[in-house]
Amino acid sequence: MHPLRIVHSEAATSFGGQEGRIFKEMTAMRARGHHMEAICQPQALLAQRLSDAGFTVHTLDMDGPLNYLRGVAAVRRILRQGRFDVLNTHSRRDTVIAAAAGRLAGTPLIVRTRHLSNRVGSLWSYTWLPHRVTTVSDHVRQHLIDRGVPPDRVATVYSPVVLPAPVEHSTLRRELGLSPDDVVVGCVAVMRATKGHKDLIDAIAPLMAERPHLHLVFVGGGSPVFEQTQAYVAQRGLENRIHLLGTRRDVPNLLAGFDLFALATQQEASGTVYVEAQASGLPVIGTDVGGVSEMFRDGVTGILVPPRNPAALTDALRRLIDDPGLRRRMGEAGRKRVWEEGVFSPARLAETTEAVYLKWLAERRA
Numbered sequence: 001m002h003p004l005r006i007v008h009s010e011a012a013t014s015f016g017g018q019e020g021r022i023f024k025e026m027t028a029m030r031a032r033g034h035h036m037e038a039i040c041q042p043q044a045l046l047a048q049r050l051s052d053a054g055f056t057v058h059t060l061d062m063d064g065p066l067n068y069l070r071g072v073a074a075v076r077r078i079l080r081q082g083r084f085d086v087l088n089t090h091s092r093r094d095t096v097i098a099a100a101a102g103r104l105a106g107t108p109l110i111v112r113t114r115h116l117s118n119r120v121g122s123l124w125s126y127t128w129l130p131h132r133v134t135t136v137s138d139h140v141r142q143h144l145i146d147r148g149v150p151p152d153r154v155a156t157v158y159s160p161v162v163l164p165a166p167v168e169h170s171t172l173r174r175e176l177g178l179s180p181d182d183v184v185v186g187c188v189a190v191m192r193a194t195k196g197h198k199d200l201i202d203a204i205a206p207l208m209a210e211r212p213h214l215h216l217v218f219v220g221g222g223s224p225v226f227e228q229t230q231a232y233v234a235q236r237g238l239e240n241r242i243h244l245l246g247t248r249r250d251v252p253n254l255l256a257g258f259d260l261f262a263l264a265t266q267q268e269a270s271g272t273v274y275v276e277a278q279a280s281g282l283p284v285i286g287t288d289v290g291g292v293s294e295m296f297r298d299g300v301t302g303i304l305v306p307p308r309n310p311a312a313l314t315d316a317l318r319r320l321i322d323d324p325g326l327r328r329r330m331g332e333a334g335r336k337r338v339w340e341e342g343v344f345s346p347a348r349l350a351e352t353t354e355a356v357y358l359k360w361l362a363e364r365r366a
Helices: 017-031 045-052 065-082 092-105 138-147 172-176 197-210 225-235 251-255 273-279 310-322 324-339 346-365
Strands: 005-010 035-040 056-059 086-089 109-114 132-135 154-156 183-188 214-219 242-244 260-263 284-287 302-305
Touching (some): 005 017, 005 065, 005 092, 017 346, 132 346, 138 154, 172 214, 183 197, 183 310, 310 324
Parallel strands (some): 005 086
């Protein structure tokens, strides 16, 4: 197989989960021998990170109608000069520019990746502009099929999780003044209303009333939900039992200090944080929304509960809080799935992506 020449486009200027996925995908595909480049806006954090990692990055402004026309012309030149086999777009704005340019340039395969779980509005950036579509979960794939994208034109490629080295001794309990006997439920998520922080508080509060050694730790920032959550904890008089740590750069260290992981998210395209928690040997509790059910095995590595169901969430928490043996068995099963099976590894992402590209290129050429 000849190495493929692949270029990714992304209009976002911030760096979140979507941009992180692009960075990891490009790095993994380069490691398999493919030639990778990117097209970003000049001020994009992704552009800087990719440049620092040694990738060629083309920059152009993508905002506004004038930049649309200029952008199509500029990307058409980039595609023709680069003789790319594949153009992979990621956001609506860069898709309408880059995919249109790809059509004009005759790029053999144009792929759009859908990262989000919310409802798709216009379908033309999934059907008319790209040749094919990839999604981050089967849930997102099914939504596009339900909206009218032909099943043979859309494939699931799970986002990878780069696993840190195992942490021997977490500093979390010392930081919070907790003993080894305390049971710590941890939640790592950006503070947004849809992440269900309040739902988790409501579900665990009755258990805290009966279990003086039970604690809940939130890791993640984001105004105004952080401040609202802080106020809600104070209103319930649980400041000594529910700890808000804000944004942290030592998440593996903190995960190693938890006894179990819980996230009552109300909307999620995939939910790779569940994978990170399993990699740390933690049993997980998640809500059956989006692609969450694809991130762990219900009843084996964790417990899946219906969304916005406080009683079910409380029951799941009670089961794991009161049964150290169950926590241990589920935690070990999760660790094995992530580390030994490598389901969410960057290498698996690259293998799957390569196979999908080659299949679709063959179909297009036929």
